[in-house]
Amino acid sequence: MPSGNFFYMDIRLLSDRILINNPDTFKAKDTLECGQVFRFNALESGYELISKDKKCNIIEHGNLTEIITDYPDYFYKYFDLDTDYNDIINTINSRYGLKSATSFGRGIRILNQSPFETLISFIISANNNIKRIRGIIDRICSGLGEDKGGYYAFPTIDKMANSCPEFFVRAGAGYRADYIIKTAQAICQGFDLNELYLTDTGDARERLMRLTGVGRKVADCILLFAYGKTDVFPVDIWIKKIYNHYYNNEDNPDKMSKKLIEIFGGYSGYIQQYLYYYIRENKGLLESCFSPQ
């Protein structure tokens, strides 16, 4: 048994829910509020979450967590429940000195989200803040998404491609309205999001960046949060601050990203997310983020 853990998570897949005993590396707050996903709401004792046209409720009581849903198989994959995060955390702690960030964000799981939903969401995320992003996506879904009785599905590609810019402006998207439509139209006209699962990271990034509103940072978020490609390092305002505190001064985020991937390899995506969550939740605290070696 790895260092210091008295028990492993025990996961059971039932027909109407997922049961998780000892949810050591799965906390709803860490996973949902670490900035990778936008369609969720806090409840009294947990969260409700919508992905595509599917909903689940996460209820946490003591050492038992329940994910209640009509789609347990879908959310098992969505929450990356067959990946051993204890192993990942132990490895990056010992290799890279990430202990404070991984302790803080121990319950984070990198989600396997819908590529189209992630693509549109992160186009909206550019030069924006998370509270506004959530509101914009919410209004787009209630305006264009199918009414599922109590919640709205994420709109279809077709529906988005055929909406007018004014709708997205009214939803609050501002100048990103045209990006959303152009990108939805490109997907409609044959840009294949599914084949990127089987494409290597560099090639997949290059293709995503052909879409309007998608630069390297947004592409890397999609590669990480939808395709599960962990050899990416999205560099935003916060990661810039960390980089310039721990490494040499640099103002080009693309160069920072490349340098960070050289250092952290296939663990880049995980590390980026632990660091991002740590510094944001601790209001910009830079000291003791980690101890680079």
Next chain:
DNA sequence: AACCAGGTCCAAC
């Protein structure tokens, strides 16, 4: 009232 937020686009070197 400027500045900020999970940056990107475009024109001009």
Next chain:
DNA sequence: GTTGGACATGGT
């Protein structure tokens, strides 16, 4: 390939 300015919006 790199650089500088513009860009909707709402909250501090």
